[in-house]
Amino acid sequence: MSSDQVKRRFRQQGITVTQWARDNGYTRNEVYRVLNGQAKAYYGKAHEIAVKLGLKSESLAA
Numbered sequence: 001m002s003s004d005q006v007k008r009r010f011r012q013q014g015i016t017v018t019q020w021a022r023d024n025g026y027t028r029n030e031v032y033r034v035l036n037g038q039a040k041a042y043y044g045k046a047h048e049i050a051v052k053l054g055l056k057s058e059s060l061a062a
Contacts, residue, residue, distance in 0.1 A: 001054040001055060003034075003036070003053075006054060017031050017032060017035065024049075024052060026045070026049055030045060030046070030049060031049055031053075034046050034049045034050050034053065034055065035053070035055075041055070041056060
């Protein structure tokens with residue numbers, strides 16, 4: 001799934017990125033950095049966020 005698809009899914013469900021971040025224990029900025037490609041999400045918290053958003057497969061974790 002692409003970041004645009006994730007954003008579209010949020011809009012369809014009436015969920016804001018801020019709300020999703022808060023509900024999942026992340027800051028709004030952390031989630032936006034992953035969605036906008038500023039954080040590559042190879043490992044750590046950014047990778048965890050990408051997996052939860054459906055941007056990456058969990059099996060890619062190193």
